[in-house]
Amino acid sequence: MSRPEHTGPPELFYDETESSKYASNSHIVKIQSEMAERALELLALPEDKVGYLLDLGCGSGISGDVISAHGHIWVGVDVSLPMLKFAIGDSVFYRDRDGPNHEKWSEATVLKKIGSVLFEIVRESGTKVVAHANQMKLRYVREDIDSLSVLIESFDMDRNRFVNVSPPPSPIRAHDEFDNISSPTVPRIVPTKEVENDQKKNDIEPTDVVENDKDSLPTEDLRQINRQDDEDPTKDLVLRDLGSGMPFRAGTFDGAISISAIQWLCHANASDQNPRKRLHRFFQSLYACMGRGTRAVFQFYPENEQQSDLIMSQAMRAGFNGGLVVDFPNSTKAKKVYLVLMTGGVQQLPKALTDEQEMGQRSQVENTARRVFQTGKKGGKERIVKGSKAWIEAKRERATKQGREVGNASKFSGRKRKAKW
Amino acid sequence: MKLLTHNFLSSRFLKNVTTGYPLKLTIEEKNVVEAEIDVNFLKNVMVKIDYAVLYEAAKSVGEDENLPSPNAIVDIDSLNEQQLKQLHRVLVCLDVVIGSLECPETGRIFPIRDGIPNLLVNEDEVS
Numbered sequence: 001m002s003r004p005e006h007t008g009p010p011e012l013f014y015d016e017t018e019s020s021k022y023a024s025n026s027h028i029v030k031i032q033s034e035m036a037e038r039a040l041e042l043l044a045l046p047e048d049k050v051g052y053l054l055d056l057g058c059g060s061g062i063s064g065d066v067i068s069a070h071g072h073i074w075v076g077v078d079v080s081l082p083m084l085k086f087a088i089g090d091s092v093f094y095r096d097r098d099g100p101n102h103e104k105w106s107e108a109t110v111l112k113k114i115g116s117v118l119f120e121i122v123r124e125s126g127t128k129v130v131a132h133a134n135q136m137k138l139r140y141v142r143e144d145i146d147s148l149s150v151l152i153e154s155f156d157m158d159r160n161r162f163v164n165v166s167p168p169p170s171p172i173r174a175h176d177e178f179d180n181i182s183s184p185t186v187p188r189i190v191p192t193k194e195v196e197n198d199q200k201k202n203d204i205e206p207t208d209v210v211e212n213d214k215d216s217l218p219t220e221d222l223r224q225i226n227r228q229d230d231e232d233p234t235k236d237l238v239l240r241d242l243g244s245g246m247p248f249r250a251g252t253f254d255g256a257i258s259i260s261a262i263q264w265l266c267h268a269n270a271s272d273q274n275p276r277k278r279l280h281r282f283f284q285s286l287y288a289c290m291g292r293g294t295r296a297v298f299q300f301y302p303e304n305e306q307q308s309d310l311i312m313s314q315a316m317r318a319g320f321n322g323g324l325v326v327d328f329p330n331s332t333k334a335k336k337v338y339l340v341l342m343t344g345g346v347q348q349l350p351k352a353l354t355d356e357q358e359m360g361q362r363s364q365v366e367n368t369a370r371r372v373f374q375t376g377k378k379g380g381k382e383r384i385v386k387g388s389k390a391w392i393e394a395k396r397e398r399a400t401k402q403g404r405e406v407g408n409a410s411k412f413s414g415r416k417r418k419a420k421w
Numbered sequence: 422m423k424l425l426t427h428n429f430l431s432s433r434f435l436k437n438v439t440t441g442y443p444l445k446l447t448i449e450e451k452n453v454v455e456a457e458i459d460v461n462f463l464k465n466v467m468v469k470i471d472y473a474v475l476y477e478a479a480k481s482v483g484e485d486e487n488l489p490s491p492n493a494i495v496d497i498d499s500l501n502e503q504q505l506k507q508l509h510r511v512l513v514c515l516d517v518v519i520g521s522l523e524c525p526e527t528g529r530i531f532p533i534r535d536g537i538p539n540l541l542v543n544e545d546e547v548s
Contacts, residue, residue, distance in 0.1 A: 050462035052469075073462060073513075075426055084537050233456035233513050236426040240540040244547045245434035247540050249442060252429040252469060272544040281547070285434060291469075 003303065009269035011241075014059070014080035023060035023086045032259055035336060036063035039257040039297040040070060042325065042340050042350050051254035054289070056242055056298070057261025061087030061235070067257070068234045075253075076237045077246070084237045243278030245285035252289045256296040262339070263300045266307050279311060283318035290343050296320070298339040311339065321346050327353040389414035422520075422538050424478045425512045428470050430538070432524035432531075436548045443474040444531075445523040448482055452516040452536070458509045464497045466512070479511045 004013050014022070022028055045051050051072040055064050058076030060083050067074045078084050240247060243265050265282060266275050290296060302308035308324065315322070320341035328334040329352070340349055384391045392414045399406045432441030476491040487507035489500060500508070522531040522538055529546075532539050 048461075050459055050465060052462075052466055073425075073466075075429075079541070081537070081539075085535065088536055233454045236423045237537050238422075238426070238430075238540055239537050241542075244542055244544070247431060247434055248429045249431045249471075254465075270544065289429075 003263075003301075005264045005267050009079075010057075010264045011079045011081070014083045016082045019060055019080065019082040019086050022083070023062070029062050032062040033066050035259050035299045036066035036257065038327065038336070038353075039063070039259060039299055039338060040066065042297045042338055043255045043257060043295050044350065045072070045255055049254075052252070054246075054248075054253045054256035054296075056256055056258035056286075056296075057264070058087055058237065059083045059259075059261070061237075063257060063259045064235055072254075073234050074236075076235060077240045077242065078237070079239070079241045081239055084239055087235070088237055242282050243273070245281045246289050248285075248289035250288050251291045253294065254291055255294050256286065256290060258296070258298040258300075260299060260301065262298045262311060263303065263307065266303075266310060276310065276314065279314040280317065283315045283320065287318045287320060287343060292344045294343055295322075296341040296343075298341070300337060300339065302337055308337070308339075315339065315341050319343070323349050325350055325352045329354070387414070422517045422533055422536055423513060424475060424482075424515055424517075425466065425470075426538075427478055427517070427522070428475050430522065430540075432522075432526070432529065434547050435524060435527055435529060435542065436546060438524065438526045438548075441524055441526060443471070443477070443525065445525060446478050446481060446517070446520065447523070448517050448520040450517075450519040451482060452518050453510070453514050454516055456509075456514050458506065460497070460505065463505065463509060463512070467497055467508075470512075475511065482515065484511050484515065 004010075007013055043053075053067055053072050053074040055061075055067065055074050055076040058064050058074075058078050059080070061076060064074050064076050064087060076084070076087055078087075238247065242261070265279050268275050286296060298311075300308075300311070302311075312324070320343060322339070322341040325338045325340050327336040327338070384394060393409070396406050396409065396413075427444065427446055430442075430444050432438055432444055435441060473491045476485060476488060479485045479488055484507070487503050488511065489504055489508075497505075516536055517533055518536050520533045522533065522540075523529070524531075529542075
């Protein structure tokens with residue numbers, strides 16, 4: 001498995017592209033949510049109490065969504081601004097928000113989708129300005145984010161077509177650009193009447209494209225994608241490097257969770273960074289801002305024993321009690337390591353999950369069934385038993401290739417005669 | 422950034438800063454997000470909050486109306502509905518979109534953009 005923390009500092013690794021990949025990958029989202037659920041469980045918060053929690057390295061807010069779903073209020077800390085923008089809901093788009101086809105899209109995803117459709121429209125009309133069309137759209141959308149939401153609302157994803165534009169998102173600017181780069185036969189890609197005309201010319205099915213006439217259109221189509229404008233009031237975000245300490249007052253939080261973040265602290269990304277010192281500073285300031293008798297749960301992927309030892313020892317030095325809880329220790333894939341840290345007094349560590357049944361409920365595939373063991377056979381080829389049907393057929397084939405005369409192939413080849421005969 | 426978060430933020434991580442609290446808040450743009458009032462949470466969080474700081478912060482946004490005076494000891498149970506509502510509004514609903522935070526001791530300024538306070542510092546600035 002490749003480790004992103006080897007490639008450079010997190011604030012550079014999680015740029016806009018990477019953040020959007022991260023936040024829209026359903027597999028990542030699923031696994032992260034599961035780990036966050038488990039971390040919350042390990043946190044063992046008192047029931048019926050709305051907690052004020054800390055999400056360390058919250059990223060795009062996947063783990064935070066889980067906290068919100070449990071009814072707690074949280075503060076997220078992360079070093080990547082694009083990730084935080086994702087978490088805060090800036091330029092997050094929903095398709096079919098409360099419906100069955102619910103999907104969360106980043107701006108990049110939306111652009112990609114619209115971009116590919118543009119590509120098709122251009123291709124259908126037989127012109128060659130494909131790349132220009134894409135770039136134009138990207139630039140044009142970036143200039144005016146509000147027109148993007150208009151664009152998406154009027155874009156029917158299932159039929160890959162613009163269905164309505166009201167008001168048209170400033171087409172003049174886009175036209176100008178287009179005229180500069182192409183011949184007069186180039187279709188207008190912006191959703192104006194020209195698109196409609198072009199489509200008709202190209203014998204695309206008769207369209208129900210109507211301009212500035214919302215009433216005649218099915219509203220479900222129009223409202224499939226909504227820009228998120230109602231922010232979630234249960235969270236707050238802070239741009240901060242974990243390694244330079246937590247910026248909070250003493251005794252602030254009722255608990256802290258961190259999903260796949262702490263291993264980033266074990267790497268120095270600049271000459272003035274010392275992982276040991278940064279971890280120490282982090283745990284010390286974290287210990288201070290946690291309330292008494294609360295817990296902090298870190299899920300992480302330790303690279304080797306030294307790494308988990310380093311993290312553990314720094315946490316203990318800062319005053320925490322606790323240790324590692326390893327779920328499914330015997331499985332390569334489902335194995336998850338949680339560092340459970342407790343403030344105030346020695347308590348018993350929660351039990352790790354090992355149960356086979358529990359395993360079945362989790363979404364990860366056990367690798368054992370797919371493994372193929374080869375024993376004692378050269379090259380994995382099965383030896384054919386002499387005199388068997390397969391042997392006869394192989395021999396006949398060989399003889400045919402050599403040009404010798406052979407008997408006809410029949411279904412009776414190689415069969416035993418009955419004793420009576 | 423909510424005033425709730427502001428109430429807990431401190432610049433103690435900076436070199437030679439002893440308390441670093443409260444951070445001076447300047448607000449250029451704010452936003453109000455409606456949310457359901459949760460008295461349980463208010464109760465839980467009011468124990469930890471520095472009410473005088475919250476009151477000052479609310480006052481700077483012009484939201485101190487209906488808030489109980491900072492001199493009185495704030496007991497959630499003694500507040501009337503209007504006061505509770507305002508407290509909830511100030512703590513949870515109000516969002517600072519653009520502004521800045523200033524360390525009271527060193528004067529280091531942390532900008533707030535898009536509702537996210539930027540508390541990044543250089544390695545040589547921290548203790």
